[in-house]
Amino acid sequence: MSLSELSQLQSAIKILLIEDAETDCVAFTRYLRADPDRRYDLLTAENLNTGMELWRSQSPDVVLLDLHLPDGNGLEFLEFMRTESAGQLTAKVPVIVLSGQGNEQVAVRAMKLGAMDYLVKGDITSASLRKSVEAIIEYHALVKQLDRSQQQKELLSEIALRIRQSLDLPNILQAAVDGLRQLLDCDRAILYEFQPDWSGFVSVESVRLAELSLLHQEIVDPCLASRWHESYLHGRTSFVSDREDPSLKPCYAKMLASFQIRANLVTPILQDQHLWGLLIAHECHHPRTWDTSEIQLVKQLATQVSIAIQQATAYAQLQTELKERREAEAQLQRLNQDLENRVAQRTADLTHYIQEVEDLYNNAPCGYHSLDPQGRYVRVNETELQWLGYSREEMLGKSVAEFLTEESRQAFAQNFQVFLEQGWVKNLEYEMVCKDGSLLPVLLSATSVKDEMGRLLHNRATMIDIRDRKQFEQHLQETNLELARISRLKDEFLANMSHELRTPLTAILGMSDVLQEGIYGELNGKQSQYIKVIHESGKHLLSLINDILDLAKIESGTLELQIASVCVQNLCQHSLSFVKQIAQKKLVELNTIIPADVGDIEVDELRIRQALINLLSNAVKFTPEGGKVTLAVERDRTQRRIEFSVTDTGIGIAAEHLPKLFQSFMQIDSSLNRQYGGTGLGLALIRRIVELHGGEVAVESVLGEGSCFRITLPDDL
Structure with a gap:
């Protein structure tokens, strides 16, 4: 009592x-x-x-x-x-x-x-x-x-059904706290959700009166140690009957009073050995003694919530489903044991209660069965019978292997031997043959039931229908194959088009060079001007095509690096020589910060130089007259890395545009494209070249003050 x-x-x-x-x-x-x-x-x-x-x-x-x-x-x-x-x-x-x-x-x-x-x-x-x-x-x-x-059990079944019928997580959580408050007839029920750093907040609530609301508030216990949550990780349920109990720590009682809590009952919600949150009931105006049956009911509700959360997030976190199912099975086993003990202590007037437990077993959302030591059915619930289409008489006494495909039958024989040795198995995937010939993919977990001498009597097994997960995996696989095919076609198209365009452009550039040299006769001023425009435009277009071709090769995996030892000083000076003339015309100052003993590195000189020239060209292009561009090198032999940085005093980049910088064909501002020109390929190509070397590219920028691009490469010398 x-x-x-x-x-x-x-x-x-x-x-x-x-x-x-x-x-x-x-x-x-x-x-x-x-x-x-x-x-x-x-x-x-x-x-x-x-x-x-x-x-x-x-x-x-x-x-x-x-x-x-x-x-x-x-x-x-x-x-x-x-x-x-x-x-x-x-x-x-x-x-x-x-x-x-x-x-x-x-x-x-x-x-x-x-x-x-x-x-x-x-x-x-x-x-x-x-x-x-x-x-x-x-x-x-x-x-x-x-x-x-009995009424609470029936109400719990109704609440669990409402929770399990939805895959919308907010609806599930709201139904859980509404159900908890209805189940215990308490003043307030909340769900406290944890963040990765163990901070948290009241994410969902159900209150008797609006003034009791704690929604979105954080509840912090100043008395608890830094690892206070570990007890909840082991499934511990805690409760306080009255905050005025002199045995409570004063700081804890003060915390309870600050949130109008007179008595509370706290049950953890676990997800794959992770403490997802807490399901909490509050009495705000008077003490309350939480009896064992209420605590068990709240534990069962927490289990239902845990299972529902796992189902709702299954498509994003399939691995968590297995843990929740094991927890659901463990909770159900504890419930069955508790029911058996209670029935043993009650009189014959409580026999109808046993029927309720049997109904719960038969109508559970999972399949349940028991096998004897020879692997034959000795018990099976209605859910599993309906899934497979057999009657109970057709399954009892038969080996489970008779209902498996040939491949699954062989796996079962091996796994059943493991089960007999260790007493449990979990997350075993099989294909069962239904009565109509269709196949049902399932996930099985089982624990052994032994007598007082340690001899196996039978097992308790949980069977989960994973058809939806299989269909999703198949759809995902087909989608990935299609995306790979589209990406391959795109790369092939870009490569082919680039090769096709380079041939006529080479002829155009060659003929324009010949005409400018006057081999076929002198040109007047207008003609020379037009030929120069044709030549410069052709060079720009050829550069663009070369960038597209390089990107296509990288994306398709056909670009091979020519790794060799390269002098860092020479690499930097050669790169600077390509932008000196443009910098002088714009009155932009070029500086270098390169240690004299910087030495050599192992890279593809052509590709790294291409990346540095691109960064230097961008820096000069976006730096106004009188500005400054600096190329610096820093070598960290302890960390085995070398860093090239290009810093300018140019127009800078807004913070919201930084994530777009390294995307192909992406210009962060169309007005800049019209003013300065560009295709948006350069930075994308730089990133891919650096990543092929095992390095990374980073950028820091302040709008109106300038930018700094850093290339960090592994240093194996």
């Missing part, structure tokens, strides 16, 4: 005394009020009709009933009470029959009509009367507890 029921036993007990003899009324009243541990409120009636009216209007806890009354026999009152109590959990009525003389036949009839005790007036003592009353009160407290437990 819970503490709440024991507390009820200590409160005043309302007793209806139906007795026409005044001396007996006085005696029985004196007997009861002599009890030092109880307080009794007595209602008296001298006849049967008055007693019936008081029964209806006052709802007493116990009735002391004289059989011989002026207006009828007390057995008529028992008939009346039996009719009024129809449909309740028990046929017993809280009546102690009082008789002036012992009559076995009358006593038997009274007990058949539901009376709970039969006392002969002459034998009644203060102790015997109080003992009989206390037995009735305790019995009905137990009945009420069982009735409430």
Whole structure:
């Protein structure tokens, strides 16, 4: 019996005394009020009709009933009470029959009509009367507890069904906290969600009154150690019955008071050995004793929430589904064990409770079965039968191998031997053959059930339907193949088009060179100007085509690096020589910061020089007259890396545009494209060249102040 029921036993007990003899009324009243541990409120009636009216209007806890009354026999009152109590959990009525003389036949009839005790007036003592009353009160407290437990179980099933019917995570979490508050009839239910750094906040709530809301607030316990969450990782449920309990730490009680918490019940929600969050119930205005059945119900609800979260995120986190299923199985096993223990302690009046557990097993959203040591079915639930299309008679006694494909049958034989040796298996994937010939992919986990001698009796196995996951994996594989094919076609198209365009461009550049040299005669001023434009445009277009071709080669994996030892000083000077003339025309100052002992590096000189020239050209292009461009080299032999940086005092880049810089054909501002020119290929090509060398490119920039691009390469010398 819970503490709440024991507390009820200590409160005043309302007793209806139906007795026409005044001396007996006085005696029985004196007997009861002599009890030092109880307080009794007595209602008296001298006849049967008055007693019936008081029964209806006052709802007493116990009735002391004289059989011989002026207006009828007390057995008529028992008939009346039996009719009024129809449909309740028990046929017993809280009546102690009082008789002036012992009559076995009358006593038997009274007990058949539901009376709970039969006392002969002459034998009644203060102790015997109080003992009989206390037995009735305790019995009905137990009945009420069982009735409430039954209602909570049914409500939990409804809540679990609502949760499991949705794949929308916000709806799942809201249904969970609404269900928790409804299940416990508490003031507030919240879901506290953890972040990776163990900070967190109230992400979902359900409150009785709006002023109790804690939504989006962070609840921090100043008393807890830095690793306080580890106990929850092991499934620990904690609770406080009253924050004014002197055994609580003062700082913890103060924290509870700051959030209007008088009593709380905290249950972890776990995901793949990860503490996802906490499911919490609050009583805000009065203490509350959380009994074992309520704690178990909240644990079961937390398990349902955990499973639902896993289903809702299965497409993004398929690996978490396996852990949640194992947790669901473990919770169900603990529930079954708890139900078995409770059934063993109850009387035959609770047999209907066993049926509820059986219904839960049969109608669970997962398949459940048990195999004997030879791998034959000894039990199977309705869910698994419906999935496979067989009747229970067709499966019981048959080996599970008879329902597997040939490939799965071989795997099962090996895995079953492992199970017999270690006593458990998990996350085994098989294909089962349904009665109609279709295949059902499933995921199986099992634990062993042994007798007191350690001999295997049977196993408990959970079967999960993974058809949706298989279809998603197939679709994902097909999508990846299609994307790879499209990417390959794009690379082939760019490579072919680049080769096709280079041939006529080479001819155009060659002919324009010949015409400028005057081999076929002198040109006038206009002609020379036009030929120069043709030549410069052709060179620009050829550079663009070469960039496209290089990108295509890199994307298709056909570009081969020519790695050799290269002098860093020469590499930098050669790169600078390509931009000196343009810098001089714009009055841009070129500087270098290169240590004299920088030495050599192992790279493809042509490609790295191409990357440096591109960065230097961009720096000069986007730096106004009078600005400065600096090429610096820093070598870290301890970290085995070398860094090239190009810094300018140019126009800079806005922070929101930085993520677009290294994308192919991407210009961060169309107005810049018109003013400075460019295709958006240069930086994309730089990044791919550097990544082929095993390095990386980074950029820092302030709008209006300038930019710094860094190339970091591994240094193996």
